[in-house]
Amino acid sequence: MDQETVRTICYLARLEIDQSKSEKIQKDLETIIDLIGSLQTIDTSDIEPLYSPLEMTAFMHDDIEKSDNKKEKFLENAAASNEDYFLVPRVVE
Amino acid sequence: MSIQFKSIVDLRAMLDEGSISASELTQESLKLAKKYKELNCFVTMNEELSAKKANAIDLNEKDSSWLSGIPLAQKDLFCTEGLRTTCSSKILSNFIPPYSATAVKKLEDAGSITVGKTNMDEFAMGSSNETSFFGNVHNPWKKGYVPGGSSGGSAAAVAAGIVPAATGTDTGGSIRQPAAHCGITGLKPTYGRISRWGMIAFASSLDQAGPLARTAEDCAILLNTMSGHDSKDTTSLNSDVPDFLENINQPIDGLKIGIIKEFNLGDLDPQVQALFEESKKNYEALGAQFIEISLPNISASVPTYYSIAPAECSSNLSRFDGVRFGHRAENTNDLNDLYIKSRSEGFGDEVKRRILIGTYALSAGYYDAYYKKAQQVRRLIKNDFDHAFQSVDVLMTPTSPNAAFKFGSKGAQNPVELYLEDLFTISSNLAGLPAISIPHGQINSLPAGLQLIGNFLREDQILNAAHIFQKNSDHHQARPNLGDF
Numbered sequence: 298m299d300q301e302t303v304r305t306i307c308y309l310a311r312l313e314i315d316q317s318k319s320e321k322i323q324k325d326l327e328t329i330i331d332l333i334g335s336l337q338t339i340d341t342s343d344i345e346p347l348y349s350p351l352e353m354t355a356f357m358h359d360d361i362e363k364s365d366n367k368k369e370k371f372l373e374n375a376a377a378s379n380e381d382y383f384l385v386p387r388v389v390e
Numbered sequence: 391m392s393i394q395f396k397s398i399v400d401l402r403a404m405l406d407e408g409s410i411s412a413s414e415l416t417q418e419s420l421k422l423a424k425k426y427k428e429l430n431c432f433v434t435m436n437e438e439l440s441a442k443k444a445n446a447i448d449l450n451e452k453d454s455s456w457l458s459g460i461p462l463a464q465k466d467l468f469c470t471e472g473l474r475t476t477c478s479s480k481i482l483s484n485f486i487p488p489y490s491a492t493a494v495k496k497l498e499d500a501g502s503i504t505v506g507k508t509n510m511d512e513f514a515m516g517s518s519n520e521t522s523f524f525g526n527v528h529n530p531w532k533k534g535y536v537p538g539g540s541s542g543g544s545a546a547a548v549a550a551g552i553v554p555a556a557t558g559t560d561t562g563g564s565i566r567q568p569a570a571h572c573g574i575t576g577l578k579p580t581y582g583r584i585s586r587w588g589m590i591a592f593a594s595s596l597d598q599a600g601p602l603a604r605t606a607e608d609c610a611i612l613l614n615t616m617s618g619h620d621s622k623d624t625t626s627l628n629s630d631v632p633d634f635l636e637n638i639n640q641p642i643d644g645l646k647i648g649i650i651k652e653f654n655l656g657d658l659d660p661q662v663q664a665l666f667e668e669s670k671k672n673y674e675a676l677g678a679q680f681i682e683i684s685l686p687n688i689s690a691s692v693p694t695y696y697s698i699a700p701a702e703c704s705s706n707l708s709r710f711d712g713v714r715f716g717h718r719a720e721n722t723n724d725l726n727d728l729y730i731k732s733r734s735e736g737f738g739d740e741v742k743r744r745i746l747i748g749t750y751a752l753s754a755g756y757y758d759a760y761y762k763k764a765q766q767v768r769r770l771i772k773n774d775f776d777h778a779f780q781s782v783d784v785l786m787t788p789t790s791p792n793a794a795f796k797f798g799s800k801g802a803q804n805p806v807e808l809y810l811e812d813l814f815t816i817s818s819n820l821a822g823l824p825a826i827s828i829p830h831g832q833i834n835s836l837p838a839g840l841q842l843i844g845n846f847l848r849e850d851q852i853l854n855a856a857h858i859f860q861k862n863s864d865h866h867q868a869r870p871n872l873g874d875f
Contacts, residue, residue: 350822
């Protein structure tokens with residue numbers, strides 16, 4: 298883990314880290330990666346990953362039309378909206 | 391009449407005999423919350439709506455169902471319609487949900503009254519309640535000490551007797567560890583038992599809601615109401631929900647309790663060991679048998695968890711982008727800049743650290759080495775449990791390797807130090823198993839918890855074992871001296 302990797306991960310996660318905290322973050326990440334790296338010593342050949350403790354197929358429900366439209370309430374939580382839309386900085390010139 | 395420290399069972403009797411009304415009960419609870427404001431266990435109070443609902447209950451035809459008129463506190467991770475829900479984060483500090491979480495709705499439909507939303511570690515990421523944007527919660531047993539986390543506000547509110555019970559969520563121990571540190575009872579049910587709909591997600595394959603209360607009996611009352619299938623949550627189990635109160639009082643003669651060899655209890659703090667040995671003797675006197683059992687991969691639980699949980703967190707928390715809800719940064723140049731600045735201003739350090747670890751673990755070139763590897767080890771851990779439950783009914787461990795500690799004393803230099811707090815609790819989340827923490831004595835005047843882990847969907851067995859223990863001891867009746875608050 299070097300500063301360049303930290304910068305790349307930060308960008309992928311859309312996060313900015315204060316310059317003053319950058320070294321500490323690098324050190325913390327190294328410590329945690331060392332911790333999870335300790336799993337490499339365990340033999341997992343032929344072991345299927347367990348992504349959920351339930352291992353069941355997602356429950357299907359009947360395809361029935363329901364009307365609980367709360368558009369206004371959802372838009373109220375946005376910092377900026379205009380009638381039916383969330384507003385963001387201009388994307389297309 | 392004081393309602394402080396009363397259980398739901400006590401309060402139900404008072405309401406039924408008419409010695410208190412739902413309105414008086416709610417007002418008393420709100421008054422206690424104000425009196426102990428310095429504990430900082432609430433982020434938002436629900437004074438107006440709770441008074442209104444209590445009044446309506448008093449005016450309606452008498453309803454003696456368990457939760458009618460009972461004040462409860464909800465962890466501020468459950469969406470509550472019209473009531474601010476922050477997850478103790480700056481990024482959600484102005485969020486008013488348009489709907490309520492299924493678990494909360496079920497409790498409210500049963501007549502309970504939400505008096506407020508409780509403080510927690512930001513996005514449930516922490517074991518000491520020190521990562522909240524709204525400040526630390528004090529342990530009611532000692533000012534300046536942590537209540538545990540992440541459901542620290544819920545645990546402190548119950549321990550201080552402000553409410554008889556509260557909701558929490560548990561991703562790696564977040565109900566059980568604060569319950570242990572605050573001297574109360576906390577249950578993490580089987581994964582899928584309670585709907586996750588409306589819970590703000592941290593790690594979706596590990597998160598599970600559950601109750602914190604003074605007794606196992608009260609936990610059973612809440613679990614009865616909170617459980618059940620929900621078509622809005624695709625991981626909600628479609629299994630029968632037994633009445634958890636009905637068989638809670640069965641004798642436990644012949645109950646087989648497993649002690650996990652790999653936890654090397656002999657290496658623990660002698661005081662933690664001594665309490666554990668004493669509880670073992672108490673269970674033996676009640677007819678239980680102890681069997682030492684090996685779970686060869688359980689020591690890998692902490693690293694497995696700290697690969698899986700951050701990976702799921704980095705994916706779940708990508709929804710916070712400043713566009714549709716939550717904090718939005720000002721003066722941004724373009725959309726990408728808006729995402730980066732809103733997230734960087736809105737999230738605290740621990741949340742950022744976990745998002746970064748998760749992003750790294752899921753990134754090209756590392757996915758197989760970290761994320762997939764951890765999910766493979768997770769299966770080995772689950773297989774160990776399956777094997778263990780062929781010869782025992784429940785497993786017993788201390789809930790935490792230590793009692794509550796001072797603010798700032800752990801994890802500042804090395805975050806992994808704090809991660810080890812969850813050594814005994816994490817494995818049941820990885821395997822999706824139910825587990826409960828009950829008080830079983832004190833270490834230097836601070837409470838300590840005993841954990842019972844049950845087999846899949848066997849909350850009834852651990853509630854039964856916990857209730858019989860509480861019937862024959864008084865550790866759960868110990869109360870903090872709140873003179874400093």
